[in-house]
Structure formats: structure tokens, C-alpha cells
Amino acid sequence: MNKDEKPFFADGSIVGDYKPLIKYWEILKRKHREKLDEAFLTREDFEEIKKIIYEKKKMNIVELLTILKNTFKPRIDREVAVEALKEVYGTIVDPETAVDRIASIMAGWLIEASKNTGIVRFSKD
Numbered sequence: 510m511n512k513d514e515k516p517f518f519a520d521g522s523i524v525g526d527y528k529p530l531i532k533y534w535e536i537l538k539r540k541h542r543e544k545l546d547e548a549f550l551t552r553e554d555f556e557e558i559k560k561i562i563y564e565k566k567k568m569n570i571v572e573l574l575t576i577l578k579n580t581f582k583p584r585i586d587r588e589v590a591v592e593a594l595k596e597v598y599g600t601i602v603d604p605e606t607a608v609d610r611i612a613s614i615m616a617g618w619l620i621e622a623s624k625n626t627g628i629v630r631f632s633k634d
Contacts, residue, residue: 516549518622523570530614533585533593540589547584550619554580558623570620570631577616578609585611 515527524530530548537545561576562568590607594600602610623629 516618516622518625519618520621520625522624523574523617523621524614527614527618528597529593529610530618532597533589533611536589536592536596537586541586544586548615550615550622554619555623555626555628558619559628562629573620574613574616577619578612581612581615582608585615 514531515521516530519527521527534545534548537548557580558573558577561573585608587604587608590611591602591604594602594607594610620629624631
């Protein structure tokens with residue numbers, strides 16, 4: 510795995526390390542191929558971020574990340590998340606922490622992809 514490998518439309522501006530998500534995909538593909546689609550961004554995810562931003566108008570990045578992370582958590586396989594983090598970082602974490610980490614990466618990826626496709630804009634205000 511290339512250390513700079515990133516998913517489509519990701520630029521690393523929000524997520525500094527995509528290795529756990531990429532490892533999560535690899536393990537999911539081996540063990541639970543039927544769940545693989547849930548580990549990628551969907552059109553509905555982009556619709557959700559548009560809706561959130563339209564309703565709130567302005568929000569800080571931390572608030573947006575938290576909202577999005579919580580929408581991704583139910584889609585994360587707990588055991589696979591633990592295994593992915595163990596393989597990437599060499600340490601065992603509890604399932605909640607592992608799910609939180611993978612969901613956070615997916616949330617950051619959605620923001621980066623939304624920015625890079627012109628769906629959202631950021632200001633320094």
C-alpha cells in the first residue's frame with residue numbers, strides 16, 4: 510500500500526492518513542464483500558452533506574465532521590474496523606474507538622470530495 514494512497518476526490522486537507530480506511534476496505538473485501546458498498550461514499554452521502562449545509566448555512570468544520578461521522582458509524586463493521594487499526598498501527602483498540610476512527614475518516618473524505626467537486630465551499634470566517 511502506497512503511503513500517499515487516497516480515495517477518489519480526496520486531497521488530504523481534512524484526513525491526514527487514509528491507511529486505516531484503505532486497510533478496512535481490503536479486509537472487508539476478503540471477509541464481508543457484501544458490505545463493501547457501505548464503506549464507500551454514495552450519492553446519498555453527497556445529498557446529505559448538501560442538505561446539512563443548506564439547513565445550517567454556516568457551520569464550523571468540527572461540527573460538520575461530527576454530524577457526518579455519526580451518519581457513517583452504523584455502516585462500519587466493528588470487527589473489521591478493529592482488525593484494520595491493528596494491522597495499520599500495531600495496536601488493539603476497542604470496537605467503539607475503531608468504528609469512530611473509520612467513520613471519522615469517511616466523514617473527512619466526504620468533506621474533501623464535496624469540496625473538490627464544488628458541492629461545498631469553505632471560508633475562513
